[in-house]
Amino acid sequence: MxxxxxxxxxxxxxxAFYASVELLRYPELRGQPVVVGGRSDKQPMPLEDGTSGFSRLRSYAGRGVVTTATYEARVFGISSGMGLMKAARLAPDAILLPADFGxxxxxxxxxxxxxxxxxxxxxxxxxxxxxxxxxxxxxxxxxxxxxxxxxxxxxxxxxxxxxxxxxxxxxxxxxxxxxxxxxxxxxxxxxPDRIWALPVSKINGIGPKANQKLATLGITTISELALADPGFLQAQFGRSYGGWLHEVAHGIDERPVIINAEPKSISRETTFERDLHARYDRHILSEVFTSLCAGVAQDLQGKGYVSRTISIKLRYEDFQTVTRDITLPLPTADAAAIRRAAAKCLRRVPLKRRLRLLGVRASSLSSGWVAESKRIPQQEELPLAIRTVD
DNA sequence: TCTGGGGTCCTAGGACCC
DNA sequence: TCTGGGGTCCTAGGACCC
Incomplete structure (x- = not known):
């Protein structure tokens, strides 16, 4: 160009995308504080006799987080990513709906x-x-x-x-x-008029860590960032990120709009209801592990990719997260092959502490040949009638 | 009362090759 | 025998985003 x-x-x-989709389904909830989140597989669905059947935040117990909240729920201080238990203390009577990603x-x-x-x-x-x-x-x-x-x-x-x-x-x-x-x-x-007064955290790419560090340097607004010496920013944040901070504060961004980007990785992960022990909970873990690998394989096949690098992700009870990966001689989309590779990764990781999360990822993707008869249709390709809406 | 699941991008060290 | 760079791949971790 x-x-x-x-x-x-x-x-x-x-x-409020997810919540707004839910309101299409349950228009009687319009105007009420509604939160979408938690596990879709364990929450009671609304009864047929009306709004009294919806579950309330106060009755939630578990490790879920808020995925989306309606603007009426945000008034109580509820926001995306917040633990549902915390949200329940802010608005115990808010309606809680399970997420339906399909x-x-x-x-x-x-x-x-x-x-x-x-x-x-x-x-x-x-x-x-x-x-x-x-x-x-x-x-x-x-x-x-x-x-x-x-x-x-x-x-x-x-x-x-x-x-x-x-x-x-x-x-x-x-x-x-x-x-x-x-x-x-x-x-x-x-x-200057519309952007400079905003907090630096409004910039896509300045997250909690950078925001905190900038604050300790006395920089909280975009105008303060724009006026900061670029050399100083680079000394504090490194050449690359420091230089980027200076540019974005001045509204400079040359990134093109990327049409039809290919995915770089496909993954599945799950957080357990309770922390699991590699030995005492071996059978549960093994089952979950197999099904994560099967899920990754299914997604690869459904999207027509094969993967050459298989990774695992473990989160311990103290929230420390580790990853291991292995690169295969030949790419695969086969569940058993993925599980074998992932099992090799597992052997390289210490398993004394209890686990709260287990994940499997496939990366180094390339297009794989997939027989049409073996293709698994994705949710959005299915007619409404057979999509798993519930 | 801690903190989901799906991603992208970046950094950095070591291996290995030229 | 010692000492180089540069380039690429592999692995691990972390920040960040929706």
């Missing part, structure tokens, strides 16, 4: 397909977000955004927030400025 032509990038973020993937496909009819230059960014390259379109940004929002609404019944800016960094920040159902268009000249 001509580097002199100005870019125009949209970031589209579905509003349904979310289905609605994800719907909204992405609808947007693709307006512009096919879409970068997937998780199940509920996309970047759209609008550079080659001629309509003005507000008109385009309204058309996109309308298409998303008509195809799914859901609302989204859109930010349009000269690059992905700024588009992402501004899609968040007027949530929910927001629309924000911004150019480089708007940065």
């Amino acid at each position: 001509d580097s002199k032509s100005p870019r125009r990038v949209a970031h589209l973020d579905m509003d 349904a979310y993937r289905y609605y994800s496909q719907l909204f992405k397909t609808a947007v693709a009819r307006i512009s096919p230059l879409i970068e997937d960014h998780g199940i509920d977000e996309i970047y759209i390259d609008l550079s080659s379109l001629t309509e003005d940004s507000n008109t385009l955004a309204q058309r996109i929002k309308q298409a998303v609404g008509e195809s799914t019944g859901l609302s989204c927030s859109i930010g349009i800016a000269p690059n992905k960094l700024l588009a992402k920040i501004c899609s968040d400025l007027n949530k929910p159902n927001g629309l924000t268009v911004l150019g480089f000249s708007d940065i």
Whole structure:
């Protein structure tokens, strides 16, 4: 692309996506604090006689976290990633619904397909977000955004927030400025007015660790970061990250919108209800291990990939996490071969402490030949009637 | 009362080859 | 015998994101 032509990038973020999909199914819950989270396999489903059958946060016991909360639930201080037990103390009467990823993937496909009819230059960014390259379109940004929002609404019944800016960094920040159902268009000249007052944590890529370190250096807003000496930032954070901090604070981001990215890895992991011991709980662990490997194999085959590097991930009771991996002479998508490789990795890891999590990952992926008859259809390819919505 | 499951990207050391 | 770089692969860990 001509580097002199100005870019125009949209970031589209579905509003409280999982919770909003659940509200399509249970419209009687609209306006109430609703939390989606926990394990889908052990929670009671709502009774047929109405809202009284929904389970409440107060009755939850376990290790689950909040996946999404409606805006009514966020008022209580509930946010994504929070432990459900903690959320229950903040809002004991909030409704708790199990996550149904099959349904979310289905609605994800719907909204992405609808947007693709307006512009096919879409970068997937998780199940509920996309970047759209609008550079080659001629309509003005507000008109385009309204058309996109309308298409998303008509195809799914859901609302989204859109930010349009000269690059992905700024588009992402501004899609968040007027949530929910927001629309924000911004150019480089708007940065001092609209961006500089925001906390540095609004920048995609500045997480808890960097945020904390910046705070100890007296830098909490993007304007403070923009005014910081680049040499100082590089001395504190290293050449690469320090240089990046300086650039993003000034709204600079040259990353292209990547269409049709191939996956780099496919994994399955599970956190146990209680911490398990390698010896005393050997049979349970062995069963879980086998089924994780089978799951990875199924996903590889379903997506048409083979993998040359198999990894395991263990989390001990103290939350320390270790990984081991092995690279095979030939790539595979076979469950038994994956399990053999993963078992070799397991032998390299100490197993004295109890485990809270076990995971298996396949990486170094390449396209594998898969007979059509052996392909396992993915959830979103199935007709509604046979998708496992419950 | 601790902290899910699915990912991406980066760093860094050692092996190995030229 | 000693001492080089550069490049790539493999492995482990960690930050970060949705």
